Amino acid sequence: MRIDIITVLPELLKSPFEASILKRAIEKGLVEVHMHNLRDYTDKSYNQVDDYQFGGGAGMVLMIEPIDKCISALKAERDYDEIIYMTPDGETLNQKTANTLSLVENIIILCGHYKGVDQRVRDAFITKEISIGDYVLSGGELAAAIVCDSVIRLIPGVLSNETSALTDTFQDNLLAPPVYTRPSEYKGLKVPEVLLSGNFPKIEEWRENEAYNRTKRLRPDLLKDQ
Incomplete structure (x- = not known):
């Protein structure tokens, strides 16, 4: 399995994949996890990836252009089974969803930030929206790490006793x-x-x-x- 995570804060995501079960899964070659800094896909001054919302209102919004460029670059290299957006108003993560995602080959996870992403991103690119609960975080990075943990541990060979996950x-x-x-x-x-x-x-x-x-x-x- 390959997981590509699009984020404005890749440093926030590093530690979960540098320890314990997730680290061993990566070292065994059972999963690849790649972080993509959204700021690398903008040509705006100061690596800007967000802007004020049309119509006014508090909070900045992630722009469609850098997200489009990043997703398009990834899709040019391989096919993806799911392009997931982490958002509080998505489908609540459960074991059934984790089981289903553990069977696919390639997924992209887009981490929301600020007030969220331009709605056109959700309309044009996203195939699945996931929430980890009815509360709001500063960004989707920690939620993405939770999704990855719940999915990766189900991949055959990740746990030393594969039947353990079946009795969770x-x-x-x-x-x-x-x-x-x-x-x-x-x-x-x-x-x-x-x-x-x-x-x-x-x-x-x-x-x-x-x-x-x-x-x-x-x-x-x-x-x-x-």
Whole structure:
């Protein structure tokens, strides 16, 4: 998979890809992540990429021309499955979206900034708009990093145990069941006996029941479609 991220603040995006699972995925050659500074695609003075909005109002808007130049340059080199715009009014990111994106080959992620982007960018170039929640950030960079993390960890070979991702919270619209590790008893707090029994069918049944009951208690909205 190749991910191209268009941003006015590439330095804000570097650290998530220089540690942990994302770094190992890149080093293994399972994913390529490239940052593109939007300021490299403008011929305006002082590398300007934003301007005042027509009609007045507070906040600057990213201009269409540098975005067009950047996206066009990338598309001239390869085909893209999705061109994603990070925006608070997009479709809320969920596990289903992450699963779908983990199966594609090439994506572009455009990070919004200031008041957003010229609407013509969204109309002409964007194929998918994603939000990470009902709140506003200073820009789309941190949101883009979250999308990348949620997607890259699902690529086969990224996690040392590939079945781990299949039992994560939100897979199958359920929260994950409780998990325990050593010691089996700590200050009177005990691990459920079934987990120590070695009876794996019973353990699996317990986990399924706990996942359902936890979801029913904490996130009943997830069970509406079941």
